[in-house]
Amino acid sequence: MYIEGFSTVAPLHDFVMNFIHLGVIIPFVLVNIALVYFIVKYRRRGPNDVTSRVEHNSTIEVVWTVIPSLVCLAMFVLGIEVFDGQRTVPENAVDIQVTAKQWAWEFQYPAALKKDPDSRAALKSYNQLFLKAEEPVRLIMKATDVLHSFFVPAFRVKEDVVPGMYTYVTFTPLSPQKEKGKDRVEFDIFCTEYCGKDHSYMLAKAHVLEPAVYESELGKIEEEASNVTPEVGQSIWQSNCRSCHSIDGSAVVGPSFKGLYGSARQLESGESVTADENYITESVLNPNAKVAKGFPPVMPPQDYSEAQIQSIIEYMKTLQ
Ligand code: CUA
Secondary structure (H helix, E strand, O other), rough: OOOOOOOOOOHHHHHHHHHHHHHHHHHHHHHHHHHHHHHHHOOOOOOOHHHOOOOHHHHHHHHHHHHHHHHHHHHHHHHHHHHHHHHHOOOOEEEEEEEOOOOOOEOOOOOHHHHOOOOOOOOOOEOOOEEEEOOOEEEEEEEEEEEEEEEEEEEEEEEEEEEEOOOOEEEOOHHHHHHOOOOOOHHHHHHHOOOOOOOHHHEEEEEEOOOHHHHHHHHHHHHHOOOOOHOOOOHHEEEHHHOOOOOHHHHHHHHOOOOOOOEEEEOOOOOOEEEEEHHHHHHHOOOOOOEEEEOOOOOOOOOOHHHHHHHHHHHHHHHO
């Protein structure tokens, strides 16, 4: 009846949903059948037809009071049980920081998971959430611009992501090995609150991985964070810049990346600068310091590592 569930709370969640649906639909149908039947059967047949006199019936009164009360009570108790499972954070839960922004998801993993404790680059992935099988997680979420909402149908979690405050979801993914005999499975993550032009593209993937695969994926992220290549720059552009910066020369929200590196830029202030490493780095970290002429000062500051910004610059160099 629902999309496949893949968290520990999913089976009970689905049972409660079915219970409430059926507990509402079945009485609705029965009552309406009886209603139509009685309307026809006891219709007024002529001017001399008198209404029959119906006395109080205690048995029926008790039945139709007690049974629905018990059903409603069961809905309440089961509902609280599921709600509790979705809001109580297990003690051993791993905290992942989630940042929602127009129109991408950023996931930052605990520094303790880094292989190289000396590296300063944060362990971050964009639009890809990596989760270890059977490990409880808490996603601590914030938004940098407008209201978004984090929704993973497979885990049965959904929560608004709000600028200026933190919200969370908690869940425990199942094991792909036990459930499907695979070492990884992926599920859709949606933004489910209208957040502007590209709301419908604000999608991500949740990957549930067996421990060995999980470690190798996080290892890859860590390596990428300190690797400087145009490919890394391109993947950053793909997941984070493309909704505002084209690579074909067309102006979207901000200037195109094409031909940007090394060019002379006219600024809103009337000055002119060369788009070199200094200018690009500043424009990533503090976008409003030097706003290009003809563009609105709307870009939020980005907290990329030095290596990541160098990768973006390397990628720009390929777009001449
Ligand atoms: Cu973010 Cu819709």
